[in-house]
Amino acid sequence: MVILASNYKSNLDTAFIRRFQTIIDFEPPGVAERLALWKQYLPKKIALDEKLVVEDLARKYQLTGANIVNVIQQVGLKTLAGKHGKIMEDTLIQCIRYEIQKEGKIH
Numbered sequence: 001m002v003i004l005a006s007n008y009k010s011n012l013d014t015a016f017i018r019r020f021q022t023i024i025d026f027e028p029p030g031v032a033e034r035l036a037l038w039k040q041y042l043p044k045k046i047a048l049d050e051k052l053v054v055e056d057l058a059r060k061y062q063l064t065g066a067n068i069v070n071v072i073q074q075v076g077l078k079t080l081a082g083k084h085g086k087i088m089e090d091t092l093i094q095c096i097r098y099e100i101q102k103e104g105k106i107h
Contacts, residue, residue: 007064029065034058037068046079047086061096067103071095 004020006012017023029037035058042054063071074095079087 028062031058033065034061034063034068037065041069041072042087043072043076046076049086049089049092051089052087052092057092057096061100063096063099067099070102071099074098 009017035055038054038057042048048054071092075087075092078091078095082088082091084091
């Protein structure tokens with residue numbers, strides 16, 4: 001048994017895809033799921049900037065769970081390096097934009 005995962009089905013060769021017995025498509029997370037992911041993965045021991053509203057992040061940015069984890073890892077490193085003591089809104093937005101650019105969704 002082999003399990004493969006890809007966000008880019010269109011990049012797979014059709015002859016290769018024909019050999020799969022089962023293909024399961026997953027919808028990207030909606031607002032409620034993204035909110036739950038943000039709340040689950042944001043560190044509990046680091047305060048958030050007062051301007052930061054997690055619900056707004058979930059509504060505004062259509063990120064996957066992996067994207068959210070990557071953003072939080074980036075912002076955590078930047079927060080520690082910057083010695084702010086809390087996650088700043090501008091740093092978080094910068095990390096979100098970087099993650100979106102990595103996906104090739106904006107330039």
